[in-house]
């Protein structure tokens with residue numbers, strides 16, 4: 001905090017911290033609104049976790065959905081969201097997200113580089129009121145790599161490229177297409193400037209308002225004045241072991257698939273100037289298949305197998321949406337029922353590999369998993385139990401009970417298959433995920449908990465303005481994405497919630513800054 005006049009090195013209207021999808025939406029909106037905008041990214045690539053992602057956005061009643069005749073209503077979407085999220089977060093914040101998603105997308109689609117298509121993806125709480133089996137989810141249209149030109153070199157590649165050296169794809173899909181398209185749109189904006197390797201360090205506060213930031217420029221402190229405000233859209237703190245421990249975030253960095261620069265400085269610096277935070281123990285969760293390097297990766301689309309705890313018993317609906325399943329894993333661990341790694345038990349009917357459609361990072365050769373102790377095999381269930389260290393009689397009883405459910409067509413314990421999402425990966429028309437475990441030899445694959453990034457952060461109002469503990473906004477400071485305490489609280493209502501809300505609150509922040517008077 002500054003007591004004497006600040007010796008600024010540079011000035012702009014809007015300073016955006018981070019370069020994930022939301023940050024770039026906010027920057028685009030600010031620049032198109034006539035504001036000189038600087039984006040500072042800590043790493044040597046733009047895109048953050050958003051570049052790894054599916055690029056999906058959950059935005060009810062948006063134009064892309066309407067183009068294909070979607071008959072959803074905002075009232076229905078609100079009823080669903082409320083039923084799932086409850087009162088854990090401010091209604092004002094929930095409504096801001098719901099009411100502005102379609103408007104934000106209208107803004108994006110005015111740009112020739114930004115095109116979105118519907119990707120039907122069921123809501124994650126299929127039994128909640130007004131859940132939609134077809135979802136409320138859109139994705140960016142694919143993009144030919146050549147269209148990006150030199151920008152390809154500054155776009156963070158997908159996780160398989162970073163983790164196991166997979167070849168770069170020839171067509172940009174999903175999060176790659178989203179960041180690629182936003183970079184193209186920003187390149188056309190004379191008022192927008194994007195900088196790599198420029199980590200944000202501190203907010204500058206004058207008379208109780210954030211008037212700029214200190215970043216590192218070529219290793220030296222550099223003070224940038226932001227006349228309209230600063231948008232913190234720098235992801236979560238999933239890669240910061242000290243913050244994870246301080247705020248009690250379950251799991252480890254080895255199970256995190258968030259981007260490498262996400263150390264939470266934009267959140268911690270906010271706390272230092274009096275900002276309130278919320279949901280700090282929360283993340284977007286998932287089961288994570290363990291790889292030979294000891295890292296667990298976000299995994300979804302289980303077309304068979306059952307998860308068992310330390311007693312050899314099932315503890316959840318294995319086909320539930322990944323965040324719900326992740327929460328069951330954490331709960332079972334807290335209850336003392338589950339130790340990690342825990343195991344997926346499956347048979348040979350679909351082959352030797354675990355029945356997982358999207359392990360995020362592709363599986364490498366089986367021998368490496370066997371050598372790491374992450375794959376087990378036996379001719380009998382009792383033999384497999386000995387391999388994975390669970391009681392043989394209990395595992396045999398669990399498998400027999402499961403096979404009975406499969407024969408009856410109903411999972412009487414966890415209702416696996418009871419929601420549209422449970423059946424989504426089971427082929428055209430959604431078959432049953434009740435797949436018996438009968439054909440030996442029998443297998444087990446090791447799993448742990450994975451997170452896609454933390455979701456606790458700076459508490460905001462419905463305009464994305466960061467709040468103090470007393471509920472008053474800190475003038476000049478806004479937050480979005482995983483730097484912001486998530487509107488969805490302790491839930492993940494549907495695919496595309498993280499990026500959808502990140503984009504909406506960044507756009508709202510930019511809109512507020514466009515409407516605001518400069519801080520002189």
Ligand SMILES: Cc1cc2nc3c(=O)[nH]c(=O)nc-3n(C[C@H](O)[C@H](O)[C@H](O)COP(=O)(O)OP(=O)(O)OC[C@H]3O[C@@H](n4cnc5c(N)ncnc54)[C@H](O)[C@@H]3O)c2cc1C
Pocket residue numbers: 017018019020021022023040041042043045046047048049050051052053054055056057058198199200201233234235236257258259260261262263264265266284298360452453480481482483495496497498499500502
């Ligand atoms: C495989 C995968 C698939 C997913 N699919 C989807 C999906 O389809 N839809 C969806 O909604 N969500 C999805 N998610 C989750 C989603 O990608 C993230 O929650 C979301 O992208 C986070 O956005 P963000 O802008 O908050 O952070 P990020 O996208 O991680 O961006 C943060 C950026 O800020 C930078 N930064 C951090 N600290 C500083 C600093 N001090 N100074 C400057 N820069 C800094 C980081 O380097 C990073 O580039 C997926 C995640 C994964 C891993």
